[in-house]
Amino acid sequence: MDKLCINEVFLKDKRVFIRADFNVPVNGEGNITDDTRIREVLPSINYALDEGAKVILASHMGRPRGKVDSHLSLNIVAKRLSRLLGKQVKFVNDCVGDEVKQVVEDLQPGDIILLENLRFHPEERQNDAGFSKELASFADVYVNDAFATAHRCHASNVGITKYVPYAVAGFLMVKEIQYFERAMQNPVRPLVAILGGAKVSGKIGVIENLLKKVDKVIIGGGMTFTFLKALGYEVGKSLVEDDMLKTATRVMKVAKERQVKFYLPVDCVVADKFDPRAETKVVPVQEVPKQWSALDIGPASTTLFSEVLQNAKTIIWNGPMGVFEMDAFSRGTMAMVNMVANSYALTIVGGGDTDVAVHRAGESYKISYISTGGGAFLQLLEGKQLPGITALTNKGA
């Protein structure tokens, strides 16, 4: 990691502005249903407080489209943070303006405040210079610990960095990058990628980049059927992207040329309709009935994939093996969670749905690292730079 980290700068008595990603799921009653993203920022917050900093937290929540939306207020996050820290986190009703300025001026070392949702202002997403400068005016040190937002080029993670003396990475950001680098830059081999999810088009950048790095690829989920159709199989009413058939053929050819082992499911769970109560059966992929859809991998595929993972030393996984949101089609994904969790490899899981599946299976503690980023994690897998990381101060600068 060539960027300055929070523990490499002087924080005592400084106003430390931490950009976090507190975009947590909230249910209809307004309760936080999973506070992982809040907990993951605690090491940076606690470090800054212990060093005697004045801590200013900022985040976005949801997509308010530049307008105030009380359902997307960060007020509930301030309450949860107060409980987790055992210390009052004062909530400020806006993220810019005179009130914020006054509250920041009054801060004492060891105090902590949380600003209101940055995206209530359209300037945040526009990476507006004036808005960035105003946010920067609250900071002596800027810390970015919002990995899940690092693929965005917004005022609070990119614009602001131009107007602060130091823009450093928080501990969560460092952890995300270090695990990723361990898996991708100098992996202990065999390195196996497991790719699932809905569509080839959504993951093509990832597949193409991974083919340069991995020893084996396992494909599951809806994208399977574009590959199978490209091989000439009947796929019934399964999810297929006809405009990606040539791409799928090219991917399989490149894998062969690079001697990357490429595994597709050999059987699947088919359903007569897209419904939790649908009639279902397990069939070999050669026998998908014309009017049915394949919605999960079958038991023979699970056995095959477990053999493939047997000697893996590094595993990177994104995307479910089936429509795991419905119990009838979740077995393949749950079996995969089990195999990855019980392997002897360094295991890295990322992408919204995949971490949901791992948590649901109760196996998260057995995974080496679960990324907090969805889009950001995918962009790293695509081999792209993340603007929120590029903008940070280089070590030695």
Ligand code: AMP
């Ligand atoms: P992604 O966001 O691309 O990782 O896709 C995740 C979504 O893919 C989940 O909501 C799954 O329900 C869906 N999915 C997985 N397997 C299938 C399948 N065989 N057919 C249709 N959708 C699927």
